Amino acid sequence: AQSVTQLGSHVSVSEGALVLLRCNYSSSVPPYLFWYVQYPNQGLQLLLKYTSAATLVKGINGFEAEFKKSETSFHLTKPSAHMSDAAEYFCAVSPAFQGGSEKLVFGKGTKLTVNP
């Protein structure tokens, strides 16, 4: 079974500061990993995904994440926060080769606040 833990339900940063959102996963098989963003009153939008190619994955809006198997982590980073990054971020996992995108397992989410 898969599970996802997002450390910190709320993260606050200043505009221009580093954004670091933490995600650790548990999976009995090689996982595929995703970060989604949700702006207020909207659906989820894919930021980036890891599907066993390069361990450093670049996504939209300047975000990137690094898959670290030894640490079972997939942390999301952005060098310089912008006010428009304020949103809720979800990490999700699916089991590679055993069914995938139709049954993602999500973390509980991290709400990012960006202060001027």
Added chain:
Amino acid sequence: NAGVTQTPKFQVLKTGQSMTLQCAQDMNHEYMSWYRQDPGMGLRLIHYSVGAGITDQGEVPNGYNVSRSTTEDFPLRLLSAAPSQTSVYFCASSYNRVTYEQYFGPGTRLTVT
């Protein structure tokens, strides 16, 4: 393409009433899913489908029913609404397992009184 569409956007039900949340996609995606989102809980999978005529249960299927008669549509039925079903419901679709990317609809906010 309209992508994934959901209707209605908002709904208020009384306990015991039934209703259907509609979901449609125009991307010819084989895989479709229903999730519910509750504060502090993330998204939890209710039901999913891997093609027309094929559905299966997710993590929280009780009180919900689905069918998939066409590739485009994947309605979610609440059989007898309960206050515990107050939530935001998202429908999602993906092309195939190789792509592994789900596209989400805008959601339906349901309140059961």
